[in-house]
Amino acid sequence: MSWNKVAVVGAGLIKMGELFEQSYEQMAAGAFSAALGSVDKGLDKSAIDAVIVATQRGSLWGQEGIGGNTVPSAIGLSGVACTRVENACPSGSDAFRIGAMVVASGVHDIVLVIGVEKMRDKSTQEGLLARAAAGHPLYNRGETAPVLFAPFATRHMHDFGTTPEMLASVAVKNHHNGCLDPYAHFQSEITVEQVLASPMVCSPLRLLDCCPQTDGAAAILLTSAERAHEFTDKPVYVAGFGVATDHPYLHEKTSFVGLPATTLASGRAYEMAGVGPRDLDMAEVHDCFTITEILDIEDLGFVEKGKGGPASLEGETALDGRIPVNPSGGLLAKGHPIGATGIAQLTECWWQLREEAGERQVAIRQGFALQHNVGGRGSGVSVVNILTRNP
């Protein structure tokens, strides 16, 4: 029933954080080395015949804007076919989807999908100023990320009685999970009280409702399902994926209690994979803010619309809950190096499905994991990938 034409045979990332001491190319090399080293039976890097690089806006933050040109040389693959994919916050997850289709097309055999993002080398002010200069000349003034998501929290509270404690419970859970993930940017427990006492950023979102700005890189190696066993006895397959767009500006929205792109993208991914939300053992979803994870788990069909807050508070999404969400620590604790984020989430799904996630391992019963990002102006694009360990 599933697509299962393409397999993940290697995946890895570098420790997320403020990596001032590493260049864009050094981060890429670290992630590539980790992915290559994870291939059970080994993989000669000269066999890689195509690379997809995910970087959201290198040139904005003063770094390399044409990663498709500079990454291959930096990782010892000069000459290889290489393309950069950009799709706002889902850049990494969309690069993975494109990489899977490149393999499925029969043109390339072994494809490296690598995400790299430098977020900390320029000040936030410079980053925001540069961003404000881009896009629509009027509508996107002042459109920082907290400003884009806060109205969803306000309306969700109004319509469904979602509380600040429910939002905080998402942050507490993900920071707890981050403590168990050696790759997470933040690795310390926080409490609901600490979240509620943290400085207000854009009401009702407080500092600990927000993900950090993080440098990072992650990489995945794909090949056809037929060839997977040359490289590992535990391949993970691409079961399905979906991408959807939405009108990009806030004034075009008709609802502030959900993100339609996520609903549409996940519907496409579920259909392609031949599964539904009940078939999933775990998910890595886009928690750029606590409210976003609540919207996500509703829009992805894990809980009914409006029930995301109570479900989070009651532990349904905890490591031992009904549907563990963001065992890696999520964007809130693991970090959100944009181009790398989706690929790092997929690496977590790969570890979980192979039952190699150590202390944060969740129970794998049905063999399916979901990865999700949403982003862009007005959350106008969402990507969902579904992986499976079932052949």
Next chain:
Amino acid sequence: MSWNKVAVVGAGLIKMGELFEQSYEQMAAGAFSAALGSVDKGLDKSAIDAVIVATQRGSLWGQEGIGGNTVPSAIGLSGVACTRVENACPSGSDAFRIGAMVVASGVHDIVLVIGVEKMRDKSTQEGLLARAAAGHPLYNRGETAPVLFAPFATRHMHDFGTTPEMLASVAVKNHHNGCLDPYAHFQSEITVEQVLASPMVCSPLRLLDCCPQTDGAAAILLTSAERAHEFTDKPVYVAGFGVATDHPYLHEKTSFVGLPATTLASGRAYEMAGVGPRDLDMAEVHDCFTITEILDIEDLGFVEKGKGGPASLEGETALDGRIPVNPSGGLLAKGHPIGATGIAQLTECWWQLREEAGERQVAIRQGFALQHNVGGRGSGVSVVNILTRNP
């Protein structure tokens, strides 16, 4: 022998130029409308299930940096799966290659590949300053495009006796062809004397050796070869393609008389298509500077290394020559709106293969056309696509 799994069933562009009166989204809408209108038997736009947007560096020039998010809404396709591909100057040609593989993967049926670039809304100084802030902190200082290509002209002259008149003959030919192309930015004849009297930009390259900065957009509609006849009785097929990278910085080059990425990319494309340079009826190649076209026709195998200058001077690449090159006017006269360039070149190949190119129509004998871009830091990436009208 050819790949021929994917067909072009529609293609179109907008008049290139300084389009201050059109937004990024308006340019995209114009190109989409042209491509849709070109489908012989019509195509309901709701059948398009994926879009690939090529924009090189929107945010650099103060325009939309996340085209995968804003283009679908602007062209009436909100909701559709959409991805932005960036690969320096070959962004458009690589987006086409990715689009072809998306169709070949069996995941998407009808794919729109659309290239859009705003080059003129910001001053050159602002553009260059912004560019100088990106990439390697030392090596790329002062690396404007003429600075990157001038050493190749100097060395080509030294090694092979290439003359300024030979360079000028490329500009004269392409401006002549541009006069016959209603979509070209420049539509006036120039003479060798005018080229040689134009201001020096970076010795030995003069103003008329350089392509202009141009706003533009172009779009192509792809589907599977099996479905092509639903839309047209004159489909054009994707015979093959190739991409190659090279070390990105000038100090890493081992030769200044050719661009290895082009040789490697075209070798891959020829192999995939099962053809060679002698099978081509025409080509659209990357003439960002006159010397670049001379390098291209050597690196693509149209003439021996070192013979590109005399071949250009003697008319081998003219509309009625042995191998017509850049019948559209090329980047020198038609213009170089980066993300749109490759797709506009492919549109020209499509018109030529369908024998719909009017006064600039070349003789189609063997049914193959080649499209080429090279670019990025140190010309570190090249893309070649080969189209055919032979089923």
